[in-house]
Amino acid sequence: MKIKKISVYSFNVKLRSPFRIALGTSITSSGYLVRIETKGGLIGFGEASPSSKILGDDMKSCLETLRSLANELVGSDIKSMEELERRIAKVGGSPSARCAISMALWDLWARIHNEPLYVLLGGARDRVETDYTIGIKGIKETVEEALSLVKMGFRTLKIKVGEDPKKDVERLKAVRDAVGDKVNIRIDANQGWTYEEALWVINQIKDLDIQLIEQPLPANDLRGLAKLKARSEIPIMLDESVHNAYDALIALKLNACDVINIKLMKAASIREALKIAYIAEAAEIPTMIGCMAELQVGILAGINFACGLNVVKYVDLDADLMAEQRLVSVNTIEIPYRFPLRSPGLGFEDKDINYDLLSKEVEVTKD
Structure with a gap:
């Protein structure tokens, strides 16, 4: 054809x-x-x-x-x-x-x-649980959004940090106090800390039951990340450091991470994303499927990828939920779960x- x-x-x-x-x-x-x-x-x-x-x-x-x-x-x-x-x-x-x-x-x-795409990619499951991401904002606003999201049914929050270590710690402590110990909290510094700042933050939040710390240091500082991982009680996840399969091989060779965040946009193709996933699986390293600022089409592709592969342990597919309007008139969420459509391919039609x-x-x- x-x-x-x-x-x-x-x-x-x-x-x-x-x-x-x-x-x-x-x-x-x-x-x-x-x-x-x-x-x-x-x-x-x-x-x-x-x-x-x-x-x-x-x-x-x-x-x-x-x-x-x-x-x-x-x-x-x-x-x-x-x-x-x-x-x-x-x-x-x-x-x-x-x-x-x-x-x-x-x-x-x-x-x-x-067949639905997720079936051809492996058909590991028919739904995945996503987090919801809270951007950098004041303590009061962060806590209010966290409580609102938990009330909606989200069980995992991803909190953006990386601008000010002291304020980051204050926000994280306030959120943990507000939501209690039954809600998972992940944090993402987007390369915002130095090594010394990251180590200080880790020591300050080690008792807050933080699930993951994403990209605490600049993307090209793999040796610094490896050093930080060796001293961190909280798992380190790489995002901006790993775009393709070669990046994944280098990061794993240097023992620079505990988890790899795969994003289809970073990988530049589904084939390259699959290569990263299989490299991580061979190294017995779990992965996350994340997103950039995609609307429903890109998010649906991510959902299908996550549902296809068991090596995807964590899911951060929430960008479309932040937009005022929908690009595709289909539903793929029952909070906190995201599910693929059951029709062939991505499952929706031109109409x-x-x-x-x-x-x-x-x-x-x-x-």
């Missing part, structure tokens, strides 16, 4: 409230919806969520790469995902663009085989897309 047409639409959706982390503040979710149509009439969908600070791409470079990939792939047969993924990697460019194309092709491939949120086609390629 050959690719007939690749279409791209942009979106810019306002968040319910500003989302602040150590790397900056976001007020919108911006990206591209990718739609790939075959000559047989099947349609697959993908989503790109560019990030200049983490992925090194932006809306402009993402679109340029999408154009290059469209010219490369239109007319190609979808029978070999391996070959298509290799060609995507060879084009290079924007990671989020490559991921969006990969996502749409895997969606199509699963539709061709008449489920809210095209009112999208620009006119910014890219249409036909053979």
Whole structure:
């Protein structure tokens, strides 16, 4: 079955409230919806969520790469995902663009085989439990949001830190006091601390039953992370340090982490994300499936990935819940669980897309 047409639409959706982390503040979710149509009439969908600070791409470079990939792939047969993924990697460019194309092709491939994507990825389970992330804000606001989320049914909170070690500790202590000991708390510094600051924070919060500390040091400081891991009573998870399979191999070789956070956008393809997962599994290291600022399409791909593989122990798929509007009119959450759709591929159809949120086609390629 050959690719007939690749279409791209942009979106810019306002968040319910500003989302602040150590790397900056976001007020919108911006990206591209990718739609790939075959000559047989099947349609697959993908989503790109560019990030200049983490992925090194932006809306402009993402679109340029999408154009290059469209010219490369239109007319190609979808029978070999391996070959298509290799060609995507060879084009290079924007990671989020490559991921969006990969996502749409895997969606199509699963539709061709008449199975939900998570089944073809392994079918380990039919739902996963997600956390919900609280951005950096004042103590009162953090506690209020934490209590509200727990009341809604979330059992795991991920709290952003990394701007001020002293304030970070105060916020974490206040949240633990407020929610009690039955709620899991993970924290994410987004590279915001120095080694000395991270070690100090760890010593201050070691009795708060913190589940994980994500990316406490700069991404390229793997030796510092290994040193910190050796002294930390709390498991260390790497995010920005691990984009691809090679990064995972180096991090594990240096014993720099206890957990790896896999994000489809960072990996730039589902194939590369699978490689990271299998490397981690071979090293007996659990993984998390996380997200950038994706809306429903990207999050659905993450849900399918998490449900496919047992090595995914932790789930942080909440970005779409922070947006004011929905890109796809389907439900994939029963708090605190996220579940894949049971229809083939990612499970939704063209009629489920809210095209009112999208620009006119910014890219249409036909053979």
